[in-house]
Amino acid sequence: MTPFSQLQVFNVMHAAPNARLEHSVQLADGLSAAVWSNRDDARDYQAPSHHTLSCYISDGTGTFRRQRPSDKGAPDKLCIMPAGSESNWVVNGSIRLAHLYISEEQFALGCIRLLDREPREMQLREATFVDDREQAQRFRQLIGMAWDEPGERLLASSLAHAIVDHAVLSQAGLRQGLRLKGGLAPSVRRQLAEYIEAHLDQPLSLGELALRCNLSEYHFARMFRASFGLPPHQYLLARRLQRACQMLRHGQQPLLQIALHCGFASASHFSNRFRQAFAATPGEYRAAWRG
Structure with missing residues (x-):
């Protein structure tokens, strides 16, 4: 915040x-x-x-x-x-x-x-x-x-x-007259975003993502930020939390199942990250929508 x-x-x-x-x-x-x-x-x-x-x-x-x-x-x-x-x-x-x-x-x-x-x-x-x-x-x-x-x-x-x-x-x-330098090629960026969405339930590492782009971790992190507007770990967390919010709003799954489906190691890890982002627990978020 x-x-x-x-x-x-x-x-x-x-x-x-x-x-x-x-x-x-x-x-x-x-x-x-x-x-x-x-x-x-x-x-x-x-x-x-x-x-x-x-x-x-x-x-x-x-x-x-x-x-x-x-x-x-x-x-x-x-x-x-x-x-x-x-x-x-x-x-x-x-x-x-x-x-x-x-x-x-x-x-x-x-x-x-x-x-x-x-x-x-x-x-x-x-x-x-x-x-x-x-x-x-x-x-x-x-x-x-x-x-x-x-x-x-x-x-x-x-x-x-x-x-x-x-x-x-x-x-x-x-933006008018902008000439982009650095960053990932548009096709690579799109494929990477799709790969991340399809594998949010898995422990994606910087090394794994860099390897998919045939880049060193250092250069990948710089080029990712140029193309996505924020570092890889922040982007991953944002997408995982967004998916969790959708599941909490529209589903009945237990919190542990949601946590694992969104790539969090445990229910407590999920709850801690969720509370840091939303100043509320996943259970409170679900209750607010049901209410």
């Missing part, structure tokens, strides 16, 4: 004299959310290291980007502030809005899983005051959940993932 102290957009808002943080939560897999109210302010975001999706909940009709004073916000308007971008905002009057903060690693996983593209060749397109009724409804559902209650927080994580998936599918595009 990314600490709020490392989220630049969150910290810029927190420093605003008239802004009030109503609620915030660290969700699973590099996602965090916050609800803010603000009035009569000006905020500048300078090249954050994370992506931010925002949805105006109420008011905001006097809010605009400094470079576009005639384009004003409104309830249910969506904004996308990609990592590395700069934006300058003026708030005239009042506004209440929700933020969803997304790590680069989570965006990378979405590019691989949903688009079958290398994360480094993709970018989240900046957008201001987008109309997307479905996405706005997801945001309203998200902020309506009781984030302090463990079961509700788990469901909020799943809803946040749905918001991110929608953004990746609808707002991610190819």
